[in-house]
Amino acid sequence: MSQPVNFWNRTAECLPREEIRQLQLDRLQNTLSLVANKVPCYQAKFKESGFQPGDIQSLDDLCHLPFTTKDDLRVNYPYGMFAVPMRDVVRIHSSSGTTGKPTVVGYTKEDIKIWTELVARFMTAAGVTTEDIVHIAFGYGLFTGAFGLHYGSEAIGASVIPISGGNTDKQLMIMQDYRSSALVCTPSYGLTLADRMEKQGIDPRSLALRVGLFGAEPWSEQMRIELEQRLGIIATDNYGLSEIMGPGVAGECFLKQGMHFAEDHFLAEIIDPDTGAVLPDGSVGELVITSLTKQAFPMIRYRTRDITRFNYDTCECGRTLARMEKTRGRTDDMLIIKGVNVFPTQIEEVLFQIEGCEPHYQLIVDRENNMDSLEVQVEVNEHIFFDEMKQQRQFVIQAEKRLATVLGVSAKVKLVEPASIKRHEGKAIRVIDRRQQ
Amino acid sequence: MKVEQISIFIENKSGRLAEVTGVLGENSINIRALSLADTSDFGILRLIVDDSEKALKVLREQQFTVSITHVIGVAVSDSPGGLTTILQILDKNNVNVEYMYAFVERSGDNAVIIFRFDDIDEAISALSKNGVKILPSKRITTI
Numbered sequence: 001m002s003q004p005v006n007f008w009n010r011t012a013e014c015l016p017r018e019e020i021r022q023l024q025l026d027r028l029q030n031t032l033s034l035v036a037n038k039v040p041c042y043q044a045k046f047k048e049s050g051f052q053p054g055d056i057q058s059l060d061d062l063c064h065l066p067f068t069t070k071d072d073l074r075v076n077y078p079y080g081m082f083a084v085p086m087r088d089v090v091r092i093h094s095s096s097g098t099t100g101k102p103t104v105v106g107y108t109k110e111d112i113k114i115w116t117e118l119v120a121r122f123m124t125a126a127g128v129t130t131e132d133i134v135h136i137a138f139g140y141g142l143f144t145g146a147f148g149l150h151y152g153s154e155a156i157g158a159s160v161i162p163i164s165g166g167n168t169d170k171q172l173m174i175m176q177d178y179r180s181s182a183l184v185c186t187p188s189y190g191l192t193l194a195d196r197m198e199k200q201g202i203d204p205r206s207l208a209l210r211v212g213l214f215g216a217e218p219w220s221e222q223m224r225i226e227l228e229q230r231l232g233i234i235a236t237d238n239y240g241l242s243e244i245m246g247p248g249v250a251g252e253c254f255l256k257q258g259m260h261f262a263e264d265h266f267l268a269e270i271i272d273p274d275t276g277a278v279l280p281d282g283s284v285g286e287l288v289i290t291s292l293t294k295q296a297f298p299m300i301r302y303r304t305r306d307i308t309r310f311n312y313d314t315c316e317c318g319r320t321l322a323r324m325e326k327t328r329g330r331t332d333d334m335l336i337i338k339g340v341n342v343f344p345t346q347i348e349e350v351l352f353q354i355e356g357c358e359p360h361y362q363l364i365v366d367r368e369n370n371m372d373s374l375e376v377q378v379e380v381n382e383h384i385f386f387d388e389m390k391q392q393r394q395f396v397i398q399a400e401k402r403l404a405t406v407l408g409v410s411a412k413v414k415l416v417e418p419a420s421i422k423r424h425e426g427k428a429i430r431v432i433d434r435r436q437q
Numbered sequence: 438m439k440v441e442q443i444s445i446f447i448e449n450k451s452g453r454l455a456e457v458t459g460v461l462g463e464n465s466i467n468i469r470a471l472s473l474a475d476t477s478d479f480g481i482l483r484l485i486v487d488d489s490e491k492a493l494k495v496l497r498e499q500q501f502t503v504s505i506t507h508v509i510g511v512a513v514s515d516s517p518g519g520l521t522t523i524l525q526i527l528d529k530n531n532v533n534v535e536y537m538y539a540f541v542e543r544s545g546d547n548a549v550i551i552f553r554f555d556d557i558d559e560a561i562s563a564l565s566k567n568g569v570k571i572l573p574s575k576r577i578t579t580i
Contacts, residue, residue: 415478416448
């Protein structure tokens with residue numbers, strides 16, 4: 001192994017499977033009785049399903065309980081799902097709702113303690129130590145990412161630079177001068193930093209950077225390779241969502257063989273997103289999470305909409321905690337092209353990165369000679385229109401190259417005139433799939 | 438000395454060019470010179486018109502993607518070798534031509550060449566020093 005394996009909480013991270021399951025059952029029963037007493041939404045759900053928390057005798061019984069969805073959180077906005085009085089809540093965070101109201105989540109002192117530990121676990125697993133200078137380029141605010149990583153780093157004893165998001169030139173200056181060794185940001189911002197370094201002629205090997213902890217959006221293995229090569233780091237993935245806790249739900253060790261899922265605090269199920277049926281171990285499906293120790297904002301069978309798969313084999317690093325594959329994106333908008341999962345949001349990010357603006361686009365998926373094809377039509381606007389053909393072509397080539405890297409499948413970029421992409425109630429129609437026709 | 442040129446993004450499909458010229462015609466804007474660069478998917482139409490401000494406004498209203506760039510016009514005697522002299526001057530002074538197009542003046546004595554440079558000011562100074570006549574903007578927009 002290329003580096004020593006460090007643990008933050010060796011006992012918890014290496015529990016034998018049988019003990020994990022026993023611990024999960026005990027904690028599940030506690031959580032269920034908590035919500036059945038304190039949260040009206042769950043009282044109603046349990047009543048409707050005809051299955052009471054007391055009926056849970058084994059983990060397999062969990063499938064009888066109803067799911068919790070983002071809609072439940074909206075209906076109970078802002079504090080309806082809280083299981084403790086506000087005087088016990090010490091922190092509020094919120095998710096970035098793209099439509100309607102955001103989701104509000106709360107933490108007790110104990111919740112923050114556990115969150116801190118779980119972040120410290122995956123950061124330690126990725127190789128962060130007390131010697132590191134952690135550069136946190138997530139935006140500080142209601143979003144859980146920055147504070148989660150911040151607390152975890154401090155618990156480890158690393159030195160935190162809470163630089164927050166944006167101002168790429170300043171980020172680079174600080175990275176050079178303060179000798180940042182661990183980078184925390186979204187993978188797409190990691191590429192933005194790499195692009196800017198290249199432009200400014202900064203050699204990544206002249207920096208102290210050695211490890212990256214990337215999260216908050218789905219990213220591909222190709223993107224990992226690009227980040228590792230261009231920044232000269234080990235690029236690790238971590239997973240979390242504010243409804244569950246924030247970062248720390250799962251994270252990779254430096255062996256990068258899947259994200260160790262904090263099974264002592266969360267219970268994972270993989271379901272068929274269409275039928276809701278629980279799928280056997282090792283299947284690809286939608287991740288459903290039940291919190292096992294949360295006090296302020298417990299979640300029962302929360303449908304994450306994230307598509308992934310679990311591996312229950314013990315990792316080479318010694319951790320027994322199940323490993324979650326990189327999320328393949330969201331159930332809502334996933335496309336499968338040449339067997340590769342493609343998400344419109346990935347395309348949005350690529351276009352955004354290239355010129356810093358978000359043009360209207362549409363994906364045309366078709367089948368030519370029995371092969372799937374993907375065309376990305378991009379509406380030209382004045383930011384991405386160049387009077388010189390050379391530059392205009394360059395834009396197309398760069399976009400195609402970057403799309404291939406991020407998506408893992410080739411795409412043709414076609415520039416189209418403004419307002420030529422059909423819109424429905426003001427929103428552009430993102431995907432046209434002609435394969436079924 | 439610099440001439441305003443309008444560039445318009447056009448998808449390669451039938452009738453689009455006519456729509457641009459139609460919009461200009463309806464608004465009594467006269468096209469003085471034109472060039473089209475194209476690929477299989479799209480083209481960039483470059484125009485010099487008698488009222489570029491108005492052209493820009495009406496084209497934007499019709500949701501065309503447009504931009505304004507500065508070019509210069511040079512009169513070249515309509516005789517063999519006329520262009521070579523100018524290109525040699527530019528070459529000696531390391532000025533890059535991004536693209537160019539030409540037309541013949543109404544009088545027929547001179548050809549007018551429209552140049553787009555990566556560094557227009559350097560180009561103007563190099564050409565002026567070497568006695569090349571750069572046409573005033575007015576002269577081109579009222580050809």
